[in-house]
Amino acid sequence: MRYQRPKGTADILPGDSEKWQYVEKTAREVFKTYQFKEIRTPMFENFEVFSRSAGDTSDIVTKEMYDFHDKGDRHVTLRPEGTAGVVRAFVENKLYGPQVLKPYKVYYMGPMFRYERPQSGRLREFHQLGVEAFGSESAALDVEVIAMGFNLLKKFGLNDLKLVINTLGDQQTRDDYRQALIDYLEPHFEELSDDSRARLHKNPLRVLDSKAPEDQKFVADAPSILDYLTPEAKAHFEEAKELLTALDIPFEIDANMVRGLDYYNHTIFEIMTNSKSLGQGYTTICAGGRYNGLVKELGGPETSGVGFGLGVERLLVLMDAESIEFPVDNDLDVYVVGIGDAANATTLKLAQAVRGAGLTAERDYLNRKPKAQFKSADRLNARYTMTVGDSEIENGVVNVKSMATGEETQVKMADIFADVKKVLRAN
RNA sequence: GCGGUAUUGGCGAAGUGGUUAACGCACCGGAUUGUGGCUCCGGCACGCGUGGGUUCGAUUCCCACAUACCGCCCCA
Numbered sequence: 001m002r003y004q005r006p007k008g009t010a011d012i013l014p015g016d017s018e019k020w021q022y023v024e025k026t027a028r029e030v031f032k033t034y035q036f037k038e039i040r041t042p043m044f045e046n047f048e049v050f051s052r053s054a055g056d057t058s059d060i061v062t063k064e065m066y067d068f069h070d071k072g073d074r075h076v077t078l079r080p081e082g083t084a085g086v087v088r089a090f091v092e093n094k095l096y097g098p099q100v101l102k103p104y105k106v107y108y109m110g111p112m113f114r115y116e117r118p119q120s121g122r123l124r125e126f127h128q129l130g131v132e133a134f135g136s137e138s139a140a141l142d143v144e145v146i147a148m149g150f151n152l153l154k155k156f157g158l159n160d161l162k163l164v165i166n167t168l169g170d171q172q173t174r175d176d177y178r179q180a181l182i183d184y185l186e187p188h189f190e191e192l193s194d195d196s197r198a199r200l201h202k203n204p205l206r207v208l209d210s211k212a213p214e215d216q217k218f219v220a221d222a223p224s225i226l227d228y229l230t231p232e233a234k235a236h237f238e239e240a241k242e243l244l245t246a247l248d249i250p251f252e253i254d255a256n257m258v259r260g261l262d263y264y265n266h267t268i269f270e271i272m273t274n275s276k277s278l279g280q281g282y283t284t285i286c287a288g289g290r291y292n293g294l295v296k297e298l299g300g301p302e303t304s305g306v307g308f309g310l311g312v313e314r315l316l317v318l319m320d321a322e323s324i325e326f327p328v329d330n331d332l333d334v335y336v337v338g339i340g341d342a343a344n345a346t347t348l349k350l351a352q353a354v355r356g357a358g359l360t361a362e363r364d365y366l367n368r369k370p371k372a373q374f375k376s377a378d379r380l381n382a383r384y385t386m387t388v389g390d391s392e393i394e395n396g397v398v399n400v401k402s403m404a405t406g407e408e409t410q411v412k413m414a415d416i417f418a419d420v421k422k423v424l425r426a427n
Numbered sequence: 428g429c430g431g432u433a434u435u436g437g438c439g440a441a442g443u444g445g446u447u448a449a450c451g452c453a454c455c456g457g458a459u460u461g462u463g464g465c466u467c468c469g470g471c472a473c474g475c476g477u478g479g480g481u482u483c484g485a486u487u488c489c490c491a492c493a494u495a496c497c498g499c500c501c502c503a
Contacts, residue, residue: 004494054503063428064501081503120496261503339461370461378463389461403463
């Protein structure tokens, strides 16, 4: 094997590509019903677009970005996620302007890149579907986005789903809670894990997310952010919960759910599944939330946004594990069997006539014998075969066979050229 | 970036330090001189991920590298 694909990339071959098309098509249909429109942004952006949005500390920027300097010495990054590019486009195209209807609702789907160690469902080039809605603070929009993600997954046939929500409140809430958390954890500083010690002052919320056993016991009794919500933040969260209830969407609250990035606030959510295919216990398949700081961070006016992202590879792993059937049509209407060199042109013309009528047609290109051609026709699930050889050409006829019944009848070639569908209906 | 496991034909998969690397599927051909799904017969590994090393001799032992998978880190 001389060449192999780059580490962490995948070839999506026919057989799988149909599944991708189904997922993408379904997503487009669902998004359309919510009046989200597609946005397509570049696969790479200036490094700063992502380093700013991710808050250039963290491993994310230093370790996981696929960045490089191009021939013009521009520092660019293959997009690691969808939101930052969409926000950049929102700002650059001045979509915050008064003439643009709000909320501004878009979705995207496409490849993303992260320089990390590949595992099942986690590649260096992977794909996400995502949505963003800008310009409304309404909790109804939070809930609409959540409901859309939830319904999309249900549409895919997934049922063992759990919606978990939390709120990060507003800036005041975050400041207050951050301090409370530091005050609580500080006395136990020496007992915390290395990671958590490092994070305590940089991003104390992340300590809540720690999987280290030594941290767990402190996390269990840590103060809850829900006790630090300002009246406004509390009202927003209450409204979101009420609206979810009104839509009969069951949810759990996990006060320890956090986001690594600073720009998130108010409602955050994850849709989780218990499927073992993605790991032990509940794992997240779709995650999102509200973010207020990001538009401003990227140079726009203070504008709120809310959205979610969903990993397509993980979704497909999940759907396969749940034995979900993909509606794919691999049917072939007509296989044209040509016998002998003289039939070559006629075979082609017949195939073209079938295609011209909007049906699917295939033929042999390897000069194989009739038996082999019929075998192929069977393999391809052909509904009909049309057979032509020297005698048929001479008499201007074609043998049309229904593969299901095995019945074969002779029809005039001219009839096929005149109206293929009519001929097939009669057989 | 760290650790573990794996790598045999198009696919799945046995196997051994030593003259011919099982078997199954798929594919190709024949039995059926122009007709499928069944059956029978036959064919199908420039050789066991790549590169070194040990050895009289390695696909089988050792080392490095690559890739995949699992866990850690991370998960915007």
